[in-house]
Amino acid sequence: MSGIPCMLMRGGTSKGPFFLASDLPSDSEARNQAILTIMGSPDARQIDGMGGSHPLTSKVAIISPSNRDGFDVDYLFLQVTPETGAISDSQNCGNMLAAVGPFSIERGLVKAVSDETAVRVFMVNSDSRADLIVQTPNGNVTYDGDTRIDGVPGTHAPILQNYYGTAGAQCGALLPTGRQIDVIDDVECTLVDNGMPTVLMRAGDLDLTGYETPEALEANENLKLRLESIRLTAGKLMKLGNVKDMTIPKMCLIAPPRNGGIISTRTFIPHRVHQTVGVLAAASDAAGCMFPGGVAASMAEFDEMNPCRVDIEHPTGALTVELEWEGETIIRTALLRTARKIMDGMVFL
C-alpha cells in the first residue's frame, strides 16, 4: 500500500499534519474520509491515527499553489473533532498558519530569497490574507531561534504574521449585530469577529473568577450547558446559522488582567477549554475589548502610550497582538508565532 506524503508540524500552540492538496483525493468526501483514517477519528483517544486527542492537536492543513493575484499559496484548515469525527472548515486557525510558511518553502511552492522570506497566504476558510515572514538564512528554512511564545517550551525562530481583512471575515462585520452589547440568556455579551467569531462575557456574570484552570472549567457541567445555550443563540445573531455542529463561535470568559495585559481570558473552543488562546481568537478578543460600550469596558487596562499593542492573558501566559484601525474597522492585525517541523514522511490509510 502506498502512503501519502505528510509533514507533521507544530504551528504556534497547535500541532497537526500538513499536506499538499495534490497529494490528497480531490473529491472532498473521499478526502475527508482519508483524513479521518489518518487522524484516527471518531475516537476520543485517536489511538489508531495521528491525532493528539484534543482539538488543539487534531488539526489538518492543506496547502496548494495559489492562482490568485498577489498570493503564493492557498491554505485550507480543517478542524477534526476527535470523538465525533466531525470535520469542519468553518473556522480558520492562526496557530497552524505559522507553519504554512516553512511548509510552503520546504515543499518548493515558495522560493527562499534571502535571510527572510515572505509567504503570501490566501486563507480559504476566511477568504482573507496573511503575510508571513519566515527566517531563511542562506536560503534555507531554520526553526532555531530566540523567540519564546507562551504555551510552547523552549525558543525557536520567529514567524511574523500580518493579517489583512480579518474584520468581519466570517460574520460580515467586526460587530456582527451592530451592537457593542447583546444580552443572551440574561448574560451581557460582546459579539465580535476579527478573524474568529467570538463571544466575550464577563466571568463574574457567570459566577466565576475568570482565573480558574481549564480543567476546573471543563469539569463544570452546569457552566458548559449555559455556555452552549448562549453559543447557539449567538451563532444565529452573528449570522452563522445553526452552529450546533460548528466549532465557532468561541466562548471567551474575561476578567481583569493580572500580569500587565489588557484582559485575562479563558476560552471554550467551544467545548474544551484552550490551554492558551487561539491566535485569531486573541485578535478578536483584543478588538472586542476596545469598544467603550462593550463588556470589557470596565476592566480592560490599556497602555496609554501604545493602546493598540496589547497582551491577551491566558491560562499559561499571554499573547501579544497589534491592531491597526482605520475608522471603525481594523485593517491589519500583527503578531508573532513560532513553528517546527517534527516529522516528514508517509502516512498510511
Ligand code: NQM
Ligand atoms: O484562533 C484553537 C488554536 C485555535 C485556533 C481554536 C487559532 C486561532 O489555538 O487562530 O489558532 O480556537 O480552536 O490553534
